[in-house]
Amino acid sequence: MSLAIRKESEQREVAAAPGQRWVIVAVDGRGWYVRLEGSRHLDRYPNVTQAIHRGRKxxxxxxxxxxxxxxxxxxxEESWFGDGEGP
Known part of the structure; x- marks a missing residue:
């Protein structure tokens, strides 16, 4: 994933309404990763199916x-989990 896309992601995350968070699933040179906004922790998976499953959870x-x-x-692709419509 390029630095430009990561910067764009960070801007989107900051724009979320209070109490709303984003889970990002994306690919980089080492496989698919899952990250909850505000966390530096990355979970890595060998394929997109496993990464999406973890992201939904x-x-x-x-x-x-x-x-x-x-x-x-x-x-x-965006999905929303919670009450009402997404942001």
Missing amino acids: LAHQHKPAGLVVRYLDGVE
Whole structure:
């Protein structure tokens, strides 16, 4: 993942409403990672399926939370977990 995309991610996370968090699932040179906003901890997985499964679980544990999956081709998918609509 490029530095530009990471900077954009950080800006999005700061824009979330109070009490709302984002879980990011993306690929880098060492595999797929999952990160909860505000945390430096990364969970790494060998494939996207395992990473998305962990990302969903993490978002459910931190409701209200959004899940963003970033694929290599630049496509992003967003899901929302919690009461009401997403941000």
